[in-house]
Amino acid sequence: MRTVLKDFIKSDISIENKYLVAKTPINLSRTKYQNYHLMSYHEEDMMNQIADIIVKPNGSVLNVGYGLGIFDKQVQKIGVLSHTIIECHPKIVEMCDLEDVEMIHSTWQDYVPKLIEQKRKFDTIWFDTFLFNGPCCFKYEWDDFTSYVDDLLEVNGIISMFTNKFPKHFIKNIKTSLDMFKLQTQMIDEYELLFWIK
Numbered sequence: 001m002r003t004v005l006k007d008f009i010k011s012d013i014s015i016e017n018k019y020l021v022a023k024t025p026i027n028l029s030r031t032k033y034q035n036y037h038l039m040s041y042h043e044e045d046m047m048n049q050i051a052d053i054i055v056k057p058n059g060s061v062l063n064v065g066y067g068l069g070i071f072d073k074q075v076q077k078i079g080v081l082s083h084t085i086i087e088c089h090p091k092i093v094e095m096c097d098l099e100d101v102e103m104i105h106s107t108w109q110d111y112v113p114k115l116i117e118q119k120r121k122f123d124t125i126w127f128d129t130f131l132f133n134g135p136c137c138f139k140y141e142w143d144d145f146t147s148y149v150d151d152l153l154e155v156n157g158i159i160s161m162f163t164n165k166f167p168k169h170f171i172k173n174i175k176t177s178l179d180m181f182k183l184q185t186q187m188i189d190e191y192e193l194l195f196w197i198k
């Protein structure tokens with residue numbers, strides 16, 4: 001597992017001024033720390049709109065990354081037959097108070113191959129992990145995840161990910177990252193939501 005992910009899993013988590021914050025080391029000797037803003041309640045309205053667009057009522061949902069649970073709470077409001085969450089941070093897993101969900105405490109890197117072994121498939125997959133140090137770690141997140149998507153998605157299933165504040169050239173690469181599926185876009189205010197249909 002990447003050091004940055006290992007360190008993150010051991011980090012302190014708090015909610016401060018509407019932000020979900022992780023305190024993570026920024027030097028090898030671990031004497032200096034910085035606060036990473038993982039998620040914010042300021043994104044609540046956008047996250048709810050995303051869920052409304054990509055979640056099929058009475059379908060099955062896989063969400064990768066619980067955060068503040070905003071997406072997942074909206075999934076519950078929409079109403080689905082199965083709702084699975086993969087979340088790697090123990091303190092964030094503890095924060096989840098949703099009853100009707102299968103909460104898998106793991107990194108997606110460890111658990112997604114097991115879902116595939118179990119032949120699990122989903123109508124919607126939402127991928128919103130924190131990318132750590134930004135686009136330089138992108139390869140280890142979205143690029144690797146996409147190699148599993150065909151096996152995880154039902155026919156006509158939807159896969160999407162959160163690209164808010166990503167540099168334009170990354171968005172360009174992301175747009176061609178799942179060529180075997182049909183890319184659709186939808187504006188949510190200034191934000192362009194990308195999603196693919198199998």
Ligand SMILES: C[S@@+](CC[C@H](N)C(=O)[O-])C[C@H]1O[C@@H](n2cnc3c(N)ncnc32)[C@H](O)[C@@H]1O
Binds near residue numbers: 089
């Ligand atoms: C931006 S937050 C998700 C926000 C969420 N969509 C919401 O609506 O509140 C990212 C989450 O992904 C989790 N995460 C990051 N890397 C992960 C990984 N490799 N496997 C599983 N969860 C991961 C983090 O612990 C964090 O809870």
